[in-house]
Amino acid sequence: MNDAAIHTEKITKRYGRVTAVDGVDITVEKKELFGLLGPNGAGKSTLIGLLSTMLRPTSGNAQVWGHDIRTDSTKVRKSIGVVFQDTTLDQKLTGRENLDLHGRLYGLPKKLRHRRIDEVLELVELSGRADEIVQKYSGGMMRRLEIARGLMHYPNVLFMDEPTLGLDPQTRNHIWDYIKELNREKNITIILTTHYMEEADRLCNRLAIVDHGKIITTGTPSELKSSLGGDILTLELATGKDATKLMEHYTAKSSTDRISASENTVQITTADGERAIPDVLKATSRLGLEIRSVSLHKPTLDDVFLHYTGKGIRDSDADTGKLKTLRWRIRAGK
Numbered sequence: 384m385n386d387a388a389i390h391t392e393k394i395t396k397r398y399g400r401v402t403a404v405d406g407v408d409i410t411v412e413k414k415e416l417f418g419l420l421g422p423n424g425a426g427k428s429t430l431i432g433l434l435s436t437m438l439r440p441t442s443g444n445a446q447v448w449g450h451d452i453r454t455d456s457t458k459v460r461k462s463i464g465v466v467f468q469d470t471t472l473d474q475k476l477t478g479r480e481n482l483d484l485h486g487r488l489y490g491l492p493k494k495l496r497h498r499r500i501d502e503v504l505e506l507v508e509l510s511g512r513a514d515e516i517v518q519k520y521s522g523g524m525m526r527r528l529e530i531a532r533g534l535m536h537y538p539n540v541l542f543m544d545e546p547t548l549g550l551d552p553q554t555r556n557h558i559w560d561y562i563k564e565l566n567r568e569k570n571i572t573i574i575l576t577t578h579y580m581e582e583a584d585r586l587c588n589r590l591a592i593v594d595h596g597k598i599i600t601t602g603t604p605s606e607l608k609s610s611l612g613g614d615i616l617t618l619e620l621a622t623g624k625d626a627t628k629l630m631e632h633y634t635a636k637s638s639t640d641r642i643s644a645s646e647n648t649v650q651i652t653t654a655d656g657e658r659a660i661p662d663v664l665k666a667t668s669r670l671g672l673e674i675r676s677v678s679l680h681k682p683t684l685d686d687v688f689l690h691y692t693g694k695g696i697r698d699s700d701a702d703t704g705k706l707k708t709l710r711w712r713i714r715a716g717k
């Protein structure tokens with residue numbers, strides 16, 4: 384039996400020609416707050432589906448809290464709570480009724496169920512609104528109720544699929560506080576998926592970057608950022624031609640710095656950004672290139688993502704699509 388909270392062995396899920404999860408090997412230790420960071424379609428929800436036994440793997444396997452997802456799914460389910468990406472609350476029931484229904488499904492006896500409902504409602508600060516129907520809740524309140532529901536049966540591991548998708552910054556901060564509290568004070572192991580860099584950075588003690596069903600890299604946020612090897616100097620030039628010229632000049636000159644160009648922007652990753660600026664400016668002036676702007680920043684998870692996958696995560700696009708679906712579902716009472 385594996386002592387980790389989660390251990391996967393080449394877990395794979397195929398849908399016809401699409402490999403949604405592709406030979407993933409991850410280990411999450413007990414009490415970790417572990418993030419799966421990746422763009423739309425990366426396979427994050429599918430991986431959560433496999434680990435929570437909602438989906439069966441095509442090949443490979445996993446243990447959750449020491450239980451085999453293929454042969455011990457009941458034990459796995461008893462050990463976990465899940466907060467799904469799309470709301471699965473019953474809009475016509477009150478908050479309390481939704482929790483009660485969940486407690487019944489898990490076979491919690493009446494007295495314990497009622498006590499637990501009060502506890503989890505208090506934890507997410509919904510005690511005062513518990514007897515209103517969910518349809519009247521704001522997006523943030525629904526999310527909090529879903530978290531409360533995931534906690535009803537005292538899970539050891541809580542899976543949260545995009546816990547703050549589409550919420551305003553204030554509500555998002557609030558939910559981050561709950562997540563941290565659950566992890567630190569209640570000792571719940573948390574696996575969350577997100578495509579928000581800030582969420583991954585602020586919350587997770589370790590994370591895996593996922594793209595096309597594969598784990599690209601794993602580490603703490605600061606390990607991942609420092610793996611890029613320095614500061615990032617971004618120069619916007621007047622034309623794409625100028626950018627190419629600067630890139631050629633710099634590639635020939637420097638063997639240690641990393642340089643990349645896209646359209647009229649050049650990015651140089653260098654150990655000491657402040658010192659590199661004068662040199663680069665001299666070079667552009669010598670080459671007769673026109674600079675529009677210069678900026679210097681410490682690497683962010685965005686840069687890490689760009690470095691490992693060759694593309695950025697476009698938060699706004701992802702949100703608009705998701706929100707539309709969510710709103711539609713809420714309106715349709717689904």
Ligand SMILES: Nc1ncnc2c1ncn2[C@@H]1O[C@H](COP(=O)(O)OP(=O)(O)OP(=O)(O)O)[C@@H](O)[C@H]1O
Nearest residue numbers: 398401403421422423424425426427428429430578
């Ligand atoms: N039931 C299904 N049938 C066919 N293809 C599926 C199914 N579920 C997921 N996929 C495909 O598997 C891939 C991974 O999807 P998944 O929902 O796991 O991604 P995700 O990382 O959660 O994305 P998002 O950020 O949009 O939630 C996508 O290409 C998706 O179209």
Ligand SMILES: [Mg+2]
Nearest residue numbers: 427428429468
């Ligand atoms: Mg998803």
